[in-house]
Amino acid sequence: MSKIQAPKGVSEYFPPRSDNFEFVRNTLISAAKVSGYSMMELPVFEDTELFIRGVGESTDVVSKEMYTFEDRGGRSITLRPEGTAGVMRSVIEHNLDKGQLPVKVWYSGAFFRAERPQAGRYRQFYQVGVEAIGANDPELDVEVIAIAHRAFMALGLKNYRLDITSLGDAESRARHRVDLVKYIDGLNLDEATQARAAINPLRLFDDKRDEVREAMAAAPLLLDYLNAEAARHFVQVQELLGEMNIPFVINPKMVRGLDYYTGTTFEFVHQDLGAQSGIGGGGRYDGLMSDLGGANLSGIGFGIGVDRVLLAAEAEGILTDAGPSELDLFLIAMNEPTKRFVARALNELRNLGVRADMAYGDRALKGAMKAADKSGARFSMVIGDDEISAGSANLKDMKTGATESITLSPLTVLADQLKRR
RNA sequence: GUGGGCGUAGCUCAGCUGGUAGAGCACUCGGUUGUGGUCCGAGAUGUCGCGGGUUCGAGCCCCGUCGCUCACCCCA
Known part of the structure; x- marks a missing residue:
């Protein structure tokens, strides 16, 4: 009899390491709970249309990384590649947005992306996330960021940094895009890079090749295109982060792969992890609710990769002690x-x-x-x-x-x- | 999806220019009647990822395949 193996690229946790995984996940969840967030347990599969409309058809996640199949009733089903779209769908479907705002929820579970596996990148991976919907306060942006920060502090993580930027509103982004495309058109780029730029010109800011970096050094930055309101919001976020002693760096070249982000956007990057170094990230999304057929409410949230935080904690050697025994x-x-x-x-x-x-x-x-x-x-x-x-x-x-x-x-x-x- | 590296006992690995496998840790038992952690002794364990091929003979060579890993890409 041949042995049956786990599907390619999935992460599995079993004793004794599963204790550490559980500890990391619970620490992340606790940080959300103390901030007044309530639990949400959602399906791991959804109508494919949800992600096409929510995450964006042109994104890599939707266009080439989803596990999509037809169920027995002929419906197109997709294993969730991220958490925010499902939360929005559920909030709209159950009219949570008609009650007290903001709606504050957390979730934890498995997500699926059909990528080439790599350390820290799995086809089934685990995230803990929060969403706060229905208020556009900079204080709320900072609350969300502080949850992640608090969780990492509680774990004892040190070698990471918080990058923040603002993607502004739709109008600012449109204006910036025109100039950015104009700039990129003047560059001498290979075909594949041009194709990437055509889908999302911001991507070129993320390119790791030196020649592209140099070419992009003088490119117009979105931060310089923010309108007065978006700029003021972003300044308030920075001030508040400073007052709360949450260190951050402004990274105007930060790129996010999901289409729904607007305004404040952030990313936690760990230094000991190699290529897959983002341990968590998120941001504000102004149009997502209405795009999914709900009220025109703004929201903000993040997803933290439990697998990667565990890897980071192990890399820093802060989980080496065996946990205290549960037995009397x-x-x-x-x-x-x-x-x-x-x-x-x-x-x-x-x-x-x-x-x-x-x-x-x-x-x-x-x-x-x-x-x-x-x-x-x-x-x-x-x-x-x-x-x-x-x-x-x-x-x-x-x-x-x-x-x-x-x-x-x-x-x-x-x-x-x-x-x- | 593209390219590089790797795949030997539960774990970490060794195995020279091809002659059918080893170490450490872990595990089990014992060191005279019923008390662990240290020490000493003994023992079990591998279809050498899988499938083909070359060869008198392959863990070592070739091809394929699966998986892991690193980078690109992408993002948690």
Whole structure:
């Protein structure tokens, strides 16, 4: 029989690393929760049309990276490549935008993009994201950025930076685009690069080749085209970030791949990650809701890549410590008959809220003690015929090695004892 | 999608110019009656990613394929 492998390019998390993955994800989620965001659990597949209209047909994500298929009813379905469009769809569909604004939600889950896999770039990857819809305050922009910043701080991440810029409003961007295209037309570029520029001229700012960088050095910057209102908004964001001690750099050449971004846009870049260095990014989107058939509300949000944050944390060596054990007690039965007694006691202790486990399988005492040690439980207890007839057993502190005799009936005595420590 | 590197025990890897595989860690057991972490000893484990080919003979050479990885590209 041939072995079945996981599909190409997916990331899987299993013990012991899954503990770190869970820790990273929970830290990101906690940061959203303390800012008053509520959870949203959405489908991983949506009507293909949602992403075409929401993310933009000309984007790489939509034009060549989506997992799209026909379901049994002949509908075109797509595995979600990002989170914002689905959130908007759901908010509109359930009239959340008709209530108190802003609507503030977070989500966490798997996303799918059919790209060539690489370290930090997977075909199924995990994101934690937030969206705040229905208010265009610069304070809200900063709140969203601060959530990500707070999460990274809580993890102890250091070697990253926050890039921000403003993409202005549609009118500013149109004016800038005219001049930028004019500038690019005067450049001597190869065919592939011209094709990229035709789809999105801003892309050329992102090119890594030196000759293109030099050629683009004098290109007109979108930041210089902002109208008064957009410029004022962006200044306020900068001031507030400064007041909150959130370091940032203005990167007028930042490029985002999703069409819906407007105004404040940002990206967290980690220094130890190689090519896939963006650990999170997001921005404001003014037209998205109305494009999807909802009210004309502005929103702002981000997506953080859990896989990449985990990679970054590992690269910085801040997750090397094994997490604290979840177990209070590890039980060991001396022989077959006492095993049943131990299993019942274990069950009762768990009912009483004690986090406990026991040695399974036919292991010698030495091996069972080793298992107790590996489990990380704070206490262990060996139970044999003697203990059962005496009605008490020695509770051993695995750190100090000290033991103490404790009654086995009722088990509440043991449970209370363990909870007090 | 394009180009480069790699794929040997659970993990990290060694294996010279082709002669049918090793180390460390981890794991299991033991060091005289029922207590782990250190130490000592013993043991198990691989269709050498998969499929073809060249050869008397391939982990080592060739082709294909799958996967990983790095860069481009893209973005989380």
